[in-house]
Amino acid sequence: MDLAGLADFVAALWSAGYRVIGPTVGDGAIVYGEVRSLSDLPQGLTDQQEAGQYRLVRRNDDALFGFHVGPHSLKRLLLPPKERLFTTIRKGPALTVVPEQIPTEKIAFLGAKACEIQAMLTQDQVLLGGHHPDVQYLARRRNLLIIGTSCTSAGGTCFCTSMGSGPSVGEGADVALTEVISESTHHFIVEAKSSRGAELLSPLRLPSASSSEQQIAAQQVAAAAKQMGRTLVTDGLKELIAQAMDSSHWDSVATRCLSCANCTLVCPTCFCNTVEDVTDLAGEHSERWRRWDSCFHEDFSYLHGGAVRQSVKSRYRQWLSHKLSTWIDQFGRSGCVGCGRCITFCPVGIDLTAECATLQARHP
């Protein structure tokens, strides 16, 4: 598929009733917004990432998906930062509860990286895998079409290969794209990953990719896997963390950690949320809103008498041990997909991979 083909595909998605969301440029970063045409995409841009650093820079080509990951993730669409759950109306002593409508908007996400899709599947388990599936999330999830893009380069804080979540788009996508650019060509290898994806692609009558084109694309993705900016040794890590609750290393992290919650907000799997009740002055109308919360906040663990996790050390330990150890107990997979956002967007540059390496060195 060439650029014109991709433009046709975007137009076809809009006419099929999808609102197309994808990477756009905003506030000096790649953020998610509406994609009406290819000009909305971050053409020719990439991101340079290091611990505590994120910069958009120009590429030496016109790649549309040549970035890695930015501060936004799919959880913004599926588990919005703030949403109303129900409204309560009081008339005399009687209370009436009006549940929020089930969302019906169809969204097509264009340009989801492999780690993003794995993060979404990880959140699916939390919000849909129990006895009480989250109906709002389920509705949004069912109405979400995913067009993934396999990465052909890795960012400075990426470690998806360590977590087995990338760089190639796998399960969870409806369509997978691999962007191939050389001096002579700029095209996409397209693969239908679901029946819904296949239905949307078939009217485009795309030419079949030659085996050499497929091979070149596969080689570029394989090259990205060798460029990972970070590595996490996961072998034995779950057990090590579970046994290192008393490690003095948590004190060391606590001297640097600001407990600002940035890592949890940018993390594509962090799902913790709280509820707020907003009432009118007359006390007749109250709305319950769910909003993102973070285990880095002191009141997160509040019980009668005070917070269970009062120290920053205990809150960092909770976050890291949940992400890399107890998540596996709970859901059979790690809570980390190796996207590196928590490293990049930490204002003091705390690096989860480095902290784990230190733990591993201290507690062999």
Place this chain on the structure above:
Amino acid sequence: MIALAGTAPDATDSALVPSPYVVKRFVCETDDTFTLTLAPSAGGDALRFAPGQFNMLYGFPAGDVPISVSGPTWRKDVLIHTIRAVGPVTKTLAQLQRGDSVLVRGPFGVPWPIANAEGQDVLLVAGGIGLAPLRPVLYHVLKHRRRYRSLTVLYGARTPSDILFRQEIAKWQARSDLRFEVTVDRSDASWHGHVGVVTQLLDRIELSPLQTCAMVCGPEVMMHFTRLALSKRGVPSSQMYLSMERNMKCGVGSCGHCQLGPFFICKDGPVFEYPRIASVFSVKEL
């Protein structure tokens, strides 16, 4: 991968959306503790629950808190909850009067092992408001008395005026088919009973350790020492059940607040067989 197919999501199915209940009865138990009897505003049966399960009770407009059911399982028309007024929501609930409305979601959580305990001696150890979540067990065992061997309740309150369910306790103490012992931490002139922590009562009773199923509910420190005292008496840790408490917002394991190591207290607990939580119990700030 979680399958997304199946029936379309329905807003009224959400475990996060409560149902209105009406206060049928409000009973003051002590200065700060009260019991609410609630019936569905729409009529019909109340939510079915098992002893040890909790509901999220919403005191309009302050918000909701997890409160264990303290009434008998066979009362299908109402839900009975005993609540201590300590925070903004419970203080709002404390202002309710007969005819007022409350919102209820639930029931949530893993109940006490009343089926496993059949054929065994049942030992209930409660501290403070911890008696309320154990009361449905007591009702159940008394109703099905032949299915169980001995029944012993050890209850510790802070002071004589903090003792819950006083009249009921007097009736239980008059029965010959259970032993109900009460202790207080601090006595006053009215008190002629035992003074001291609840583990001291444990030292005074006869026990067939291998045939005892112990259910313990109270502050964590009280459960810690009760567990140690039970171990000392030879009760296997696999026959000790504790009810844990953490901050809860959703009740279904999707808000993350109530985590204790690998567990979501709201859905994996609140009742745990002790060996399951041994590695995380009493870990500071976990």
